Amino acid sequence: MGCGVSKSNQFHKHSRKAAVLIQRWYRQYVARTEMRRRYTWHIFQSIEYSGEQAQIKVRSYCFSMRSVCYAVFSHQTELENRVYLAGNLISHIFRENDVCWDTEWERYFCYKNIEVPEVYSGPHLTFPLTVEQAVGLLEAFRNKKQLHSRYVLELLLETWKLLRLLPNINRISTCQSKEVTICGDLHGQLEDLLLIFYKNGTPSLEKPYLFNGDFVDRGKDSIEILLILFSFMLVYPCDVYLNRGNHEDHIINLRYGFTKEVLTKYKIHGKRILKLLQKIFSWLPLASVIDQKVLVLHGGISDSTDLGVLAKANRHNVRNTHARILSKSTDSVSSDTTKDEWRQILDVLWSDPMNQDGCMPNEVRGGGCYWGPDITEDFLNRNNMQLIIRSHECKQEGYEFCHNRKVLTLFSASNYYDVGSNRGAYVKLGPDLVPYVIQYQASSMTRELTARQSVGRTERSALKVLREQLFAHKSDLLCAFKKFDSKNTGLVSLNDWASAVESVMHLNLPWRTLRCQLVACKTADGTIDYCDWFNELHIDQSLLETLYRHRSTLETIFRIVDTDNSGFISMEDFRQTWKLLSVYLKMEITDEDICNLAVTIDSNQDGSIDIDEFMEAFRLTDKKSRLERGRSMFMGTASDLTKLEDDPSV
Amino acid sequence: MAPKKDPKAPAKKAEPAPAPAAAPAPAPAPAPAAAPAVDLSSVKGGDILFSLHTTDYREAFGLFDRVGDNKVAYNQIADIMRALGQNPTNKEVNKLLGNPSAEDMAQKRVEFEAFLPMLQTIINSPNKAGFEDYVEGLRVFDKEGNGTVMGAELRIVLSTLGEKMTEAEIDALMTGQEDENGCVNYEAFVKHIMSV
Numbered sequence: 001m002g003c004g005v006s007k008s009n010q011f012h013k014h015s016r017k018a019a020v021l022i023q024r025w026y027r028q029y030v031a032r033t034e035m036r037r038r039y040t041w042h043i044f045q046s047i048e049y050s051g052e053q054a055q056i057k058v059r060s061y062c063f064s065m066r067s068v069c070y071a072v073f074s075h076q077t078e079l080e081n082r083v084y085l086a087g088n089l090i091s092h093i094f095r096e097n098d099v100c101w102d103t104e105w106e107r108y109f110c111y112k113n114i115e116v117p118e119v120y121s122g123p124h125l126t127f128p129l130t131v132e133q134a135v136g137l138l139e140a141f142r143n144k145k146q147l148h149s150r151y152v153l154e155l156l157l158e159t160w161k162l163l164r165l166l167p168n169i170n171r172i173s174t175c176q177s178k179e180v181t182i183c184g185d186l187h188g189q190l191e192d193l194l195l196i197f198y199k200n201g202t203p204s205l206e207k208p209y210l211f212n213g214d215f216v217d218r219g220k221d222s223i224e225i226l227l228i229l230f231s232f233m234l235v236y237p238c239d240v241y242l243n244r245g246n247h248e249d250h251i252i253n254l255r256y257g258f259t260k261e262v263l264t265k266y267k268i269h270g271k272r273i274l275k276l277l278q279k280i281f282s283w284l285p286l287a288s289v290i291d292q293k294v295l296v297l298h299g300g301i302s303d304s305t306d307l308g309v310l311a312k313a314n315r316h317n318v319r320n321t322h323a324r325i326l327s328k329s330t331d332s333v334s335s336d337t338t339k340d341e342w343r344q345i346l347d348v349l350w351s352d353p354m355n356q357d358g359c360m361p362n363e364v365r366g367g368g369c370y371w372g373p374d375i376t377e378d379f380l381n382r383n384n385m386q387l388i389i390r391s392h393e394c395k396q397e398g399y400e401f402c403h404n405r406k407v408l409t410l411f412s413a414s415n416y417y418d419v420g421s422n423r424g425a426y427v428k429l430g431p432d433l434v435p436y437v438i439q440y441q442a443s444s445m446t447r448e449l450t451a452r453q454s455v456g457r458t459e460r461s462a463l464k465v466l467r468e469q470l471f472a473h474k475s476d477l478l479c480a481f482k483k484f485d486s487k488n489t490g491l492v493s494l495n496d497w498a499s500a501v502e503s504v505m506h507l508n509l510p511w512r513t514l515r516c517q518l519v520a521c522k523t524a525d526g527t528i529d530y531c532d533w534f535n536e537l538h539i540d541q542s543l544l545e546t547l548y549r550h551r552s553t554l555e556t557i558f559r560i561v562d563t564d565n566s567g568f569i570s571m572e573d574f575r576q577t578w579k580l581l582s583v584y585l586k587m588e589i590t591d592e593d594i595c596n597l598a599v600t601i602d603s604n605q606d607g608s609i610d611i612d613e614f615m616e617a618f619r620l621t622d623k624k625s626r627l628e629r630g631r632s633m634f635m636g637t638a639s640d641l642t643k644l645e646d647d648p649s650v
Numbered sequence: 651m652a653p654k655k656d657p658k659a660p661a662k663k664a665e666p667a668p669a670p671a672a673a674p675a676p677a678p679a680p681a682p683a684a685a686p687a688v689d690l691s692s693v694k695g696g697d698i699l700f701s702l703h704t705t706d707y708r709e710a711f712g713l714f715d716r717v718g719d720n721k722v723a724y725n726q727i728a729d730i731m732r733a734l735g736q737n738p739t740n741k742e743v744n745k746l747l748g749n750p751s752a753e754d755m756a757q758k759r760v761e762f763e764a765f766l767p768m769l770q771t772i773i774n775s776p777n778k779a780g781f782e783d784y785v786e787g788l789r790v791f792d793k794e795g796n797g798t799v800m801g802a803e804l805r806i807v808l809s810t811l812g813e814k815m816t817e818a819e820i821d822a823l824m825t826g827q828e829d830e831n832g833c834v835n836y837e838a839f840v841k842h843i844m845s846v
Contacts, residue, residue, distance in 0.1 A: 022784070
């Protein structure tokens with residue numbers, strides 16, 4: 001038989017076999033990369049949402065403290081003393097001096113006395129604003145200039161005046177063949193906004209824009225983004241529309257970076273700017289409707305969403321969108337905003353779509369709902385509409401359809417979790433109301449990375465964050481492990497390890513898949529020595545561990561306590577904050593611990609503590625341990641470490 | 651999406667008892683449309699090693715479920731198997747699924763219990779390739795016997811023979827592999843592709 005097989009046949013057979021081998025291998029490589037990408041995504045998203053949840057808990061805790069404090073007025077036990085003191089502190093913080101008339105506020109925000117020095121090289125604004133000035137502002141920010149606080153206040157005042165005239169629901173029309181460009185979350189990422197304007201053109205009479213909330217927090221240029229959006233809105237009030245997002249809320253800003261950004265960039269007038277922004281945020285419209293057929297809002301809907309109710313609500317009374325959880329008082333919301341209106345606004349700003357029918361509370365976020373395809377169908381039919389466009393969730397491709405393509409999620413902050421993590425997108429909607437999506441990804445770094453490098457980088461980043469979280473929960477994890485290890489062998493099976501970790505972390509992550517990335521030590525029979533594992537992750541004293549875990553919460557509380565936004569809190573306030581935290585954490589932090597800590601922090605011993613210095617201490621600890629763990633044996637001084645702060649590769 | 655599967659997903663961590671009890675007979679009713687050409691009922695779950703990893707497999711399976719119904723589409727099966735370290739050809743997987751039509755591939759879904767025996771079959775199949783096999787396979791194209799193959803030729807082969815790859819896939823694969831003469835050192839190439 002062999003003589004019948006020619007040489008070329010033989011060659012062909014081998015070629016085919018070789019081809020199949022390589023193709024099979026390649027497809028395996030792609031599938032495994034995809035799986036890594038997916039769980040990396042899960043990690044970032046779970047941690048982000050659980051952070052939001054923690055934020056809500058802090059706030060609801062603060063409110064419950066206040067009601068408790070009223071109840072224990074007459075008791076004198078140590079614990080209740082602490083609670084009472086804490087409650088006092090909180091009352092002081094949350095008191096709203098809203099009784100001032102707006103004209104008084106206008107005087108408070110007056111910019112006229114602010115001098116602009118000769119050396120100022122940024123843009124000068126004159127009002128009413130012209131399009132040349134708006135474009136000039138764009139250019140200035142592109143060139144890393146900062147707008148002087150005088151002009152900031154003036155611009156914000158004009159914006160406030162305009163917003164007060166707007167309805168709760170913008171009505172937009174695509175008449176005369178105008179296409180509306182809709183953008184999702186920007187989160188302070190100026191590069192993305194500049195990219196959108198570059199690709200699509202700046203707003204104009206022929207080019208209307210709608211921005212769907214979450215302009216600030218997390219990114220480093222939130223104030224610049226706001227100033228650009230507001231300036232174009234002032235120039236083209238009928239062609240630039242803004243919807244409020246859940247991050248247009250000053251309590252959220254305390255945690256997620258916007259407050260800090262403003263105070264850092266505007267050291268003298270920052271607090272005034274923030275106060276004015278508080279008002280502006282509350283006056284932002286809640287939603288927009290295009291051609292009466294397409295609803296655009298930031299979060300989503302619920303089974304009780306009623307556009308009529310939303311249109312009539314006093315939206316500016318809802319300053320903090322979570323203020324009423326657990327609180328029986330109505331301090332943050334005026335009494336003429338009903339509970340129903342308030343809840344509907346919450347739904348609009350916080351809800352997420354889900355795949356199952358029905359509607360249930362959004363426990364992950366702590367506000368709004370999860371709503372199903374049946375709710376969408378019902379809502380669109382009732383309101384005679386055809387599409388809901390929303391944002392609020394980061395999507396790998398920058399956008400995602402769901403609910404039979406009746407709901408479109410749009411996200412415009414590319415590389416949100418890390419370089420290469422996701423693209424951004426914007427939508428163009430013409431009179432045919434068919435959404436046309438354009439994607440992009442900012443940062444030249446991304447283009448140079450291969451897919452594999454990009455996934456690898458993001459994955460390393462995610463795992464680092466995850467390890468930090470695990471390390472910070474060491475005590476709880478130890479307890480959980482001991483429950484599975486009744487014989488005290490110090491070992492747990494892989495199954496038990498995964499169950500214990502999930503029971504503590506509540507992140508719903510694929511722990512077994514991640515195990516080989518998280519646990520290096522493993523005994524021969526596949527069990528895990530959990531004490532060894534903690535050594536791997538890094539150990540520290542329990543107080544420091546607690547501080548580290550709660551550093552975001554700490555910072556939030558500090559900034560709340562710092563009522564005049566000076567960046568400093570007194571020793572006494574510092575001590576009170578610790579007492580509050582110890583009750584919250586159900587953990588003994590002795591007065592001695594507090595004193596020792598305070599002494600270390602108050603380096604110039606002047607009786608007040610610089611919040612930034614305190615948090616910086618954490619950043620340095622974090623950076624140092626990162627460096628030691630992986631990249632290099634860096635033996636520099638503290639100031640050298642600070643220099644690395646801006647190094648994007650660290 | 652991670653948070654939303656919580657209310658629906660039943661506790662998935664229960665480990666199946668080892669050996670025979672874990673024989674995952676394919677779910678009777680939901681066996682979709684055409685009976686699979688391969689008789690999966692004969693697949694024994696008797697492999698202890700296999701059943702120990704079932705929970706791992708279940709986790710990975712869950713990662714690919716984009717809908718939330720605890721199932722995955724036919725056209726995802728091959729990828730999930732690959733993500734789990736197997737290396738089936740598309741043809742092998744199609745055979746397991748009963749050679750479904752293109753429409754079935756996109757529409758039909760299968761749950762984890764039906765997926766397991768398919769995975770077991772692939773794991774048991776003898777078609778494992780190692781470093782030497784790949785190098786052998788590429789040596790076929792080494793006309794001059796000097797350890798290199800022409801990148802261009804490789805590209806043509808990959809796009810026309812076997813289970814054809816698209817141009818984009820080939821580009822991604824070959825990035826950085828060809829030297830200035832357009833040649834690929836295939837031993838290095840194989841080391842590269844195996845180093846994931």
